[in-house]
Structure formats: C-alpha cells, structure tokens
Amino acid sequence: MEAFLSNPAVQGGIGPFVAGLVVAIVLGRFSLAGLAVAAGFGVCAYLLNGLAFAPLTATRKIILVTLAAAPIGVVVDGIARSSRTIGIALAVGFGVAAIWVFWSVLSQRPPQEAAAFGTVAAIAVGATVWLNHRLADAPVRAGAAAFALGVGGGIAAVLGASATYGLYAIAIGAGAGAFLLVQMLTNRRTAAGATLTLPAAVGGALFAAGAVLLAKLAWYALVPLVLVPLVARLPAPERAPVWLQAIVLSVYAFTAATASWILAWQLGLE
Amino acid sequence: MSRLAICIVAAGLAAPVSAAPESFTIDPYHTFPYFTVNHLGYTNFIGRFDKTTGKISLDAAAKSGTVELVVETASLTTGDNDRGTRPRTRDEHLRSPDFFNVAEFPRMTFKGKTARWTGEMPGAIEGEVTLLGVTKPLNLTVESFKCGPDPRTQGKRYMCGGNAAGTIKRSDFGMKFGVGPVSDEIKLYIAIEAFRD
Numbered sequence: 305m306e307a308f309l310s311n312p313a314v315q316g317g318i319g320p321f322v323a324g325l326v327v328a329i330v331l332g333r334f335s336l337a338g339l340a341v342a343a344g345f346g347v348c349a350y351l352l353n354g355l356a357f358a359p360l361t362a363t364r365k366i367i368l369v370t371l372a373a374a375p376i377g378v379v380v381d382g383i384a385r386s387s388r389t390i391g392i393a394l395a396v397g398f399g400v401a402a403i404w405v406f407w408s409v410l411s412q413r414p415p416q417e418a419a420a421f422g423t424v425a426a427i428a429v430g431a432t433v434w435l436n437h438r439l440a441d442a443p444v445r446a447g448a449a450a451f452a453l454g455v456g457g458g459i460a461a462v463l464g465a466s467a468t469y470g471l472y473a474i475a476i477g478a479g480a481g482a483f484l485l486v487q488m489l490t491n492r493r494t495a496a497g498a499t500l501t502l503p504a505a506v507g508g509a510l511f512a513a514g515a516v517l518l519a520k521l522a523w524y525a526l527v528p529l530v531l532v533p534l535v536a537r538l539p540a541p542e543r544a545p546v547w548l549q550a551i552v553l554s555v556y557a558f559t560a561a562t563a564s565w566i567l568a569w570q571l572g573l574e
Numbered sequence: 575m576s577r578l579a580i581c582i583v584a585a586g587l588a589a590p591v592s593a594a595p596e597s598f599t600i601d602p603y604h605t606f607p608y609f610t611v612n613h614l615g616y617t618n619f620i621g622r623f624d625k626t627t628g629k630i631s632l633d634a635a636a637k638s639g640t641v642e643l644v645v646e647t648a649s650l651t652t653g654d655n656d657r658g659t660r661p662r663t664r665d666e667h668l669r670s671p672d673f674f675n676v677a678e679f680p681r682m683t684f685k686g687k688t689a690r691w692t693g694e695m696p697g698a699i700e701g702e703v704t705l706l707g708v709t710k711p712l713n714l715t716v717e718s719f720k721c722g723p724d725p726r727t728q729g730k731r732y733m734c735g736g737n738a739a740g741t742i743k744r745s746d747f748g749m750k751f752g753v754g755p756v757s758d759e760i761k762l763y764i765a766i767e768a769f770r771d
Contacts, residue, residue: 307754310753310754352750352751353750354750356748359706359707359708359748361671361675361678361706361707361748362671362678363671363675408678409677409678412677412678412680463662464661464662465661465662465666465669465672466667466670466671466672467667467672467751468671468672468751469671469672514671517677518670518671518675518677518678519666519670520662520670569661
C-alpha cells in the first residue's frame, strides 16, 4: 500500500481524481461540486507533504493558501459571486498573499531583483484569480479552465525542474477534470462558483510562480497560463450536449497551456 | 612546608596541563562533503558540494574540540550540468524544491563537538545538521585525522585534516520526493583540511 501511495501517478493523478469525483457527486446537490478541486489538491498535499507544516516553507505556504481559498470561495458564492468589487478584492488579496508565500525566497535576493520577481508573481496570481473568477457562473468553462490551468501549469513546472510542483498542480487539474466529468456524464451543468475557480486559480498560479522562483521555469512561460481563462471564454456550441462543450472548451484551454509547455521546453534548451 | 601547602602543590602538579584551544579555518579548496544515495536499487550515486566554509577549534591536551561547517547547497554537483536536448539537468532538479530547495535554503550547516578521543585523534564528532530548515542530530565517525606542518610552506603553516562519515535519512528533513526509487538513507563523507589561525 505504501508503494502504491508513493507512486507519483497516484499522488498527482488517480488519488486526486477519485477524491474530486466523490466530492463532485456527493456535494453536487448542495451546489458544492466545485470543492472537487480542493479535495483533489488536498489528497495530493497529504500524500506528498503529510500534515507537517514546520518549518513553514514556501511550498507549505502555497498549500495552506490554496486550501484556504476553497472556504473563501464558498463564502464568496454565498455573499455575492458576481460582484466585480469582490473579484477585484480577491485578485488583490491573493496577489499580496503571493508576496507572503515567496517572502523567504525574495528576501534573499538583491532588492531590485526581489521587487521584480515579487511583482511578476503578484500580478500573475492576481490576474489569474481575476480572470478565472469571471468564469464562476459558467461551470463548464470554469471547469475546462481549471483543468487546463492545473495540468498545464503542472507540466510546465515539471519542465522547469520541479516534479513536486508539477504533481501539486496536476492534482488541481485532476480535481477539475472530475468536476467536468460528472457534468459530461449527467449532461447537466453543476454550479462551479468561486468554490471551484478560486482554489484552482490560486493553486495553479502559485505553483507556476513557484516553479519560476524556486526552480528553472522562465517567467514568460507563465503568460500563456494566465491567458487560459480568457481562452475558455471563446465561443462554444451552446446548444450542444455538455460533454461536447466540455471537450471543445478544454481544447481551447489546453491550446493556451500548450504554449506554456513549448516556451518552457524551448527556453530550457537555451 | 605545612601539610596543607604540600597537598595544594601536589594537587596542582597532578592537574592536567590544559593548553588553550587552537582555532583553525577551513581550507575551502580541500574541504568537500560528499554523499551517496542508492538509485533505483542499481547504483550508489555520488554527489558533492563544492563550497564549504567553517571553523574548527581543537584542544588535544584536553581532548576537546568543536567543528562548525557551512555548506552552500547551490554548489551541489553530481556531474550532470549539460542539458543537451533536455529542458533541465539532474543537478538543476536536485537544486529545486523537490530536493535541496537551494533558492529558499541556500546553506546547510553542521555544528559538532569531538568525542571518543584515542590519543590525539578524536573518534567521533557528535553534533547537529541543519538542512531545509530542520535540525537533527548527526554523529560523524572520524576515519582519519592528522595535524602537522603544511609541507607546501616549508612548515610555516600548521594544519589539520581528516575524513569523517555519517548517515542521515533525507525524509527526516522533509526531503521526501522519490523516496523508494531514490533511497531515503544518505551516506555522508567529508574530507576536511583546515589551517591554524
């Protein structure tokens, strides 16, 4: 069993997918199917990190902030999901949180370099949160964007020399994939909300930014990932079955993510 | 002389002569920590840290001493630094958060005290290693140790040097990636040379 749970395919893929599937099915009737992302990520975090959070490294901070994003998303959905002000507040808040997350790394760099990297990280996280939040009322688009952001960011992180960050991000994608699959199989849209978009955006962006700051991912490889939620807004066959919409929107979203991989690979060869 | 005075003088003569501890500075060009780790059950892989600084203090008469080492984790090498057609090298992977996380923890330290002296040679260095922000006990077995004049300087400089070995479990420090295919147990070896200040 230990060997099974130590397998990266289980840690980043199968385990999170199964957890996401169970949550999406059981909690869907309560409009909380979006917790599939947090559930999938939580399983991966437990298998990779356990319950130890001391010392509080940048990686552990990312885990905490991503997990915290789920209940924040639930609260936002309960208050005023469509509020533009709340969307901006979330973007700014999690952009600032990115500085806190990476402070132990930034504080060791020369001030100008720290300011530059910190600004890029904050903007990348804030922009990703803002753009994903705008999909909160479109569950298939939100699910496709989260799926591509997680898997896409994960593969970019692996190419950037951190397999662990890759697994964490892929787990987010696996949870989102489970959320999408339930809709595809039932041909019914399930509420996504900030419950799904927030942890997906926060976790995906933080691990991608982490791969830039702590591993060897070039910062420009982040740009296509930020564009994933924009691409997920492209026209889709609205009257088609949910499964077809999910596939079409996922293709759009993964096209943007693929650009990130190409950049990560090419820049790695330089 | 009174009996009390005789006793005091005798006690003074019987007391060990304690010379002051001597301070040494690590020679960074001849001090290297190495490690071996089992890879997939096939080979024992070797790696090395290229930059180490530190201080040693020794009092051979009192059979005591301390060792403080600071290792730059980014100086890690396993000989794989050329990407070729790969997006990353093994050494880049080892420096990432998966293993040594050098961007966040640029230094690894060891602080220890000499122990189990045999003649003028310590048998062990008992101390603590701090890696990835976690401090754990690490006892090194001293395999060789010698002090004497540096022949390169016609004896003008005095130096000490030796080799020590120990074992850690990387998961104790939170380095859990790939445990299984890459062994948890890491064997450490260190070659140290230091010059007397």
